[in-house]
Amino acid sequence: MILLRQIATTAAAGSLDAVERGRDFGYGEDFVRGKLGSARLPRLLPGQGTTTLCLEAAAKLVAAGTDLAGIGLVVVCTQNPDGHGIPHTSARVQAALDLGEDCACFDLSLGCSGYVYGLSVVKAFMEAHKIPRGLFFTADPYSRILDPEDSGTALLFGDAATVTLLEEGGEGWHLADALFATRGQGGHALHNDDGPLHMDGREVFNFALTAVPPQVRALLSRNGLQTHDVDLYALHQGSRYMVEKLAARLGLTAGQAPVELEGVGNCVSSTLPWVLHRHLRALRVKLAVISGFGAGLSYASALLRHVSPPPTNLANTDEQHPC
């Protein structure tokens, strides 16, 4: 069984003072911190890019004790690849990490639903082709496409990356079920057809509040679960306001649906692993729901179930702690 074993996260080294910039747009500090969610937003520095963010995340994974030997798959979810997209970011990462040639590499182009899609694709690919170890990166530095004068987007997004180690066996979290959906006719609400990102905030808000709760309830229902059975709901961190409104519609407590925006903002496909990294272990989570939604308009929700190693493995002191 392929399991989510460990996650590492990183944020770009530069930063935008969102409170200060918010004043230019007429936003008070309470609005920036309390409604949007972060007083500081990480920004790429010169020389940083999607690949370097991935490498920084990988370095943190290694620093946490992961050996990258035997990695047979690298997948990067991004809509902002380096250069003009050729070669693909996953191949750049594979080369920089010197992972060896027996390593499948491909990119996924998805926004804020990308982590759910990616986990499912990576897991299925590894199972289908007997690949025991794989890395799934999320890295989407939206600052490259933001219009700094657009008050609707300039203070939301942060540049960050994550890497998730998936492995056969051991202790970790199993992707037990997932639901995927697309409201393509609403795709105009979030696009960069002419270069910079444009977002119709009201349409995206209405989409999220009306589409996501029924999907999450359907996921719970077909797995025989009630809302309170799930320890953690990692909801896409579009903004603090969005997370809190979604949690309210789902009848969740603040503890069940944490907000993790401070210092990072909405980091697109990285928000879900960002939340998981900080809460899966801390809360000793047995069951988690992850739900991502955004550009497309795409939305996807999945159920993660904790799996313990067989008793015979308990004596293995080299066993890594996941996440």
Next chain:
Amino acid sequence: MNNTLAELASLLRETLPALELDPQADARRPLAELGVDSLDKMSLLLSVQETYDVEFTPVQISGMLTLADIAAHLNGPAPLPMAAALAVAA
């Protein structure tokens, strides 16, 4: 009109539970003056759309600065059934 204002005030309190609001006295005060920011207004209007099964166009929304403005859209000829509004938007 008065009933609509009371219902709108109720929906607004669901969005902002701490808001002290007199539906009649505050009906024509700008929402921003009442402490309703742009996100709260989005949330209120979504509740209105779901409650009354209507869809507002961006132009209509930009003109909705007070609860009375919203009530006028609901009570007058302005609101479109959702299907019609979507057709117009398309």
